[in-house]
Amino acid sequence: MPAVATDLLPPDLIARLERLELVSRQVFRGRMKGERRSKRKGQSVEFADFRNYVAGDDLRQIDWNLYARLDQLFLKLFLEEEDLHFFALIDASESMNFGDPTKLHVAKQLAACLGYVGLCRADRVKIAALGAQGDRAPVMRGKSNLWRMLQYLDSIQPGENSSLYEGVKNFSHRNTGTGIAVLITDLLDKQGYEQALRILLSRRMDVYVVHLLAPEEIDPPLQGDLRLVDSEDGDQAEVTINRVLLERYKKTVSAFIDTARTFCSRRSITYLLARTDMPVDELVTRYLRERGVVR
Template sequence: MNKEKTVLSPEWSSRIRRYSLQSKSRIRGQHKGSHRSKYLGSSLEFSDFREYHPGDDVRQLDWNVLARTEKYFIKRFLDEQEMRVHILLDTTKSMAQEEKWKVAKQLTVALGSMVLNKDDHLSFSYVNNTTLPPFRKKGARFQKAFEQAVAKLEKPDTKGNFARNALTVIPKDLTVLIIISDGLEHLEEWQIFFKQLPKLAGDVRFLQLQSAEEMAPSYTGDVQLVDMETKEPLNVSMSQAVLTSYQQMRMAHQKQLEALCHQYGIAFLSIKVNDGIQHILFQQLTKAYWIR
């Protein structure tokens, strides 16, 4: 029997259940979830039941259902609305570096699990050379299915431009859109992409992944570099002047990418994959108030 692929250990999955994705964006739609509307009053109407989870208001327990089923259920009302969260993962070849790809998948599963665990609507997609239906589910019971879907993703090898093609795989009418990418494509492409995003979601976030090798290359002497996207080779003598020039170009790209995000109201967070998933989740993302 083949063992199911996993991205996070059971211990991690248990810890993640204590956290939730935060958003100040207006919750869209009339679908029922775990987020209370600001508008309380006579409009509250009974909708249906859901299983009781620790932390729920015990005053909403339905004792008649308990007597019939011997299970705890709470009443849900129409003021409890869902968040609609979409995670977009960059699977182009520049993401193929082992540690970067590992952390990208871990973040995808962790954030998606937080969404599902709060009875919110999660969708997930990536730009691919073939047409694949995106993951669209709601509720904690789909956490394992979501993790398996991400775990099955092979090493990134998507051809083409991520920013240019991403709009084709993003649904509309979202509460939160999370983009996980290394942000290495041309700034002109990002600007065209970012300009369209406020129409799709009230809360857009760009999570940039950077590796230690990208930030501070350790190459010395005469080397042949190969572009991961085009496979074109380039012979370079790695002198101090070349390294200095690279760092200047990298920092300029970084600052302009962050400035573009700010221009279009996109929350930007750059992380070092070598810091590890624990530090990224429970230090950086909590400090940025993305989760709590």
């Protein structure tokens, strides 16, 4: 197996992912038949119900055994299976190029796992970096597109200078359809993240936000006189790190997380805080499963 595949999607995880499926709290009308059960009635291999025959109905769907017993015509109804649109949007700004592993690398791993789950269920999958790199993102369906998905993910590089708002707006203009949208980001944007999430909601998306932070951002191991440089725009600040300042910083981070969580919960957006030091298999098969992203 190529190194890129092993790095983003470990072979021992693939079999576990094939037993999962993406969870949508809404019912979306798919464009093609897939492996996801719909509340609509149609034609498939799984029986759902009977109804009385009406002139003009397809005679091939009549249950003739039931007619022989009851002398009445009934139509057999089957569950219709349909595909789901799944979008994984990756924040590729410079601030995501932080940590060991970097937040961007973990975002790619997470997108690879969720994308593969969608491919296994014949959902329509699109993984895209926010910004110009997202313009070449393919739409995929079926497990045969695994390598195509991994190759695109491997090509994503940090340094996109567009805001979350601009990135999500451009994505929405270029892509149609409703479904599940998972935004993987650190939410570190001086213009804020609120408008970006409102755009996804206006598309009637089932929205999930995976808020990725490195352990060093939550509890920084800093001390002494330092010059801090903003990775996004190069702004600099000279500070003296002491216990009082660190406590104030931790309270600010905690308040930022609580504000984001509250903003999302009030708008029926599922918010998930994830640390980059959590193993990807645990993140997907336990953490995201417990929070209803997959089952």
